[in-house]
Amino acid sequence: MIERSATHGTFAIERVYDASPARVFKAWADPEAKARWFVGPADWQLLARSIDFRIGGEEHLSGRRTDFVSTFDGFYHDIVPDQRIIYSYDMHLDQRHISVSLATVEFRPDGAGTRLIFTEQAVFLDGYDDAGGRERGTRILLEQLGAELQRQAGASQ
């Protein structure tokens, strides 16, 4: 029998990108752009991806790692073009439901660029020990977003 527990935690990450808020927002809103940076680590293989980017829409992503399948199921709650995205999401490792989170992504003008503030309010379930892994993983994703924005800038020159 599963020992039930729910452990609440919050973290926030700020990043500044050399791209306008409209461009950074688009990297989240455009499914093709998001598919280039919202990906797992080297051992991750895509199994399925879908995005319905609108308020009330859903996003699903699953991938196989060496030892397990990870599944992301997101629900968009708030979208303010070029300014804000709020979604809640579930993570499963194989069949195990490890967390539910509320993610707020704010895009603020910063000079000619964008200050992105990512805030996650999470509940980790049934003894799953995150040990800071979610925050580390999100930092890597935001690095990958930065690389995608640089690729776009290079391609347009």
Added chain:
Amino acid sequence: MAERSVAHATFSLQRTYDSPPAKVFKAFADPAIKRSWFAEGEGWEIEEFVADFKVGGYERSCFRFRGGTPIRNDTTYHDIVPNERIILGYVMTIGENRISASLATIVFKPAGAGTELIFTEQGAFLDGLDTAGPREAGWRDLLEALGKALKR
């Protein structure tokens, strides 16, 4: 144009009820019972209340207080462990403005013959239109109304 802002906050409420966990859980799971304490009340007009209580299911309600601006609640169920836990995401909208997006964790624990309920909200309060204080007070009232519904 609205000035955009987000204020994040977490609060937790604890209540003990004389009813067993299965009965307290049912007051959230059964749409007719939930409507009775969650939506109905003196002066409230309910324009919509539909609940599909399952993981991935939606609950939508819309109500007005004495003919005022419509207030909407759009809920998504993320996690349901019968008689033990419910985790939901919900957005509150007043008129055309979304005022908050939240995660709510409701844990039901046996306490003698009764139930200890722990309600935790992790909220993002939007554009200066709402704050955690009134939300916490609102949930205190709702958990009080739930207590009365359990005695009926």
